[in-house]
Amino acid sequence: MFDNPLTPDHILQTGTAFWASKALLSAVEIELFTELAKQAEDLQALQNRLGLHERGAQDFLDTLVALGFLNREKGIYSNAPETDLFLDKNKESYMGGILEMANNRLYPTWAHLTTALKTGQPQSEEKDGDDLFLELYADPAKLKEFLGAMTGVSRGANMTMAQQLPWSDYSTFADVGTAQGDLAVQIAKAQPHLKGMGFDLPQVEPVFEDYVEANRLSKNLSFVGGDFFTDDLPRADVILMGHILHDWDLEQKNVLIAKAWQALPEGGMFVVYDSLIDDERRENTFGLLMSLNMLVETLGGFDYTGADCIGWMKAAGFKEARVEHLLGPDFMVVAVK
């Protein structure tokens, strides 16, 4: 009777995973890690500083200890090394933008996943059939939050691409759908011989310019405003698209790939990166969940496998295309014209 190796543990852990997720997201929302980076504190001091009610405060902080996000020694709470590095707003390495957006937008949107699964319709700002980006960008706070979130989610992959690609063969690049411009910034820092452009909707320009200026790279990088469905892409030796193709349906993906082909010279390089789904569609859970995120967020977006992307690139005329791993769930597909 007790030999059955099956337990419901995995089911229960996954079914209640949002508890842990929301505890972390609320900690980011109240800037707990930023406060603790300034000074380690005891329960009473944190309650006062962060305006927490006494009923939940200790359980909340100790949950974060149990999850490994905080340390507690003799009643004094401090950040764990990862939260200190990545979730202190005063550090350049802060990547909490994606968690701020997860808390404010994705968490409520995902509550309607079942509706999206039954209707195929997004549950985000795009619900009424409007372009997600135009909806977001009409609100300056959402614009800033979204662009900061992109930097948070992409920084590690951006730094890897800045090193891993054969940059010495090229002199210009255009990062298409650049958002705040972190990929362009990381490439310019690592490869000072390159001149780069960030291409995005015109509303993004001030946020890009501020970020490039703050990184003292205005001589190496410039902004080109436009709509990648109605305008040509800027001509460059290398065209990059990070987390772009997954936002759109198949027809739109093919339009963007064809535009990259047109903008490149013979021998030019096209780099696409996303959390690719593994070709067998069974292992890269993050890539599959990201595709469901595109379901609830966008009108027609979906994530895809490396084999899918290579197929689209070859159909558009690219000679070679290969998949390379970046970090964690992120992969790039590198094609040559």
Ligand SMILES: C[S@@+](CC[C@H](N)C(=O)[O-])C[C@H]1O[C@@H](n2cnc3c(N)ncnc32)[C@H](O)[C@@H]1O
């Ligand atoms: C998901 S974000 C990716 C940002 C960044 N490449 C990264 O990986 O972190 C998509 C980007 O595409 C831009 N975008 C959306 N529609 C666009 C359009 N029609 N023309 C140009 N850029 C667009 C958005 O403004 C946004 O910066």
